[in-house]
Amino acid sequence: MSGTLMLCGAPIGDVRDASPRLGEVLAQADIVAAEDTRRLRRLTAALGVTISGRVVSCFDANESSRADFLLSRLRAGATVALITDAGMPAVSDPGFRVVAAAAMAGVAVTVVPGPSAxxxxxxxxxxxxxxxxxxxxxxxxxxxxxxxxxxxxxxxxxxxxxxxxxxxxxxxxxxxxxxxxxxxxxxxxxxxxxxxxxxxxxxxxxxxxxxxxxxxxxxxxxxAGRPATSPHAAAEPGTPAAAALAVVLAAEVAAREAGGTPRKAAITAAAAEHGVPRRVVYDAVLAAKARGDGG
Structure with missing residues (x-):
């Protein structure tokens, strides 16, 4: 019976973001494959965890050969925990080759979710x-x-x-x-x-x-993605359409601010949502303030 490959999400900065389950898996796995074994040791020390299994490295330069070794152990029934320095293995980090090999061989692959930048x-x-x-x-x-x-x-x-x-x-x-x-x-x-x-x-x-x-x-x-072409984006300054848009933009910023969003962030979000430059939203907010509509 084959074992299980467990992809372990590591904290991206604050070690307190690590889940209790991460500590349990690292402590109990037969093999822990780490991008940097020194960082792994620092993490487990911070978590108060003692690794009982074998620790091996698995980084960009040796991942291909390490995948063969780990697959052989998985086929023999081992539980393998794969962890990178931060975030999730295989997502802009080592691990893809190991996961692909395990999946191709029909080995169980599961995940211990964690923080992601x-x-x-x-x-x-x-x-x-x-x-x-x-x-x-x-x-x-x-x-x-x-x-x-x-x-x-x-x-x-x-x-x-x-x-x-x-x-x-x-x-x-x-x-x-x-x-x-x-x-x-x-x-x-x-x-x-x-x-x-x-x-x-x-x-x-x-x-x-x-x-x-x-x-x-x-x-x-x-x-932000490219705004879709819309009447909002095409509104000419000084036209009734532009004036109507300004009212909408100012109201949206005010609503976001009322919900706790800082003004600068609210302006950025409204600009992205309506496909207009930030300065258009900023001008709309200033105009609303001058009219006494808020802000």
Missing amino acids: VTAALAVSGLPTDRWVFEGFLPRRTGERRSRLAELAGERRTLVILEAPHRLPATLDDLTAAFGADRAAVVCRELTKTWEEIVRDDLGALAAWAHGREVRGEITLVV
């Missing part, structure tokens, strides 16, 4: 979350990255992108060029960690922000 960033972004797409890491080479962004420029779903801090300024420049400076976006840095930072603005402003500082840590970008 992808869904955490999406949730706090204030951008539409009903439809979204995970792009992962963009190509490192400039030409390839720009080509990929050109392909994504028409994507209407919210985009979630991972990026290294040293490439963030160049990536934001390329996003601005491909999507337009007015496209709403959010930079999420070091989520759940001591120096967590969430910056909401349009791409042009975020690019300027990134060039003005040394950015460190894990970066997740959330970018």
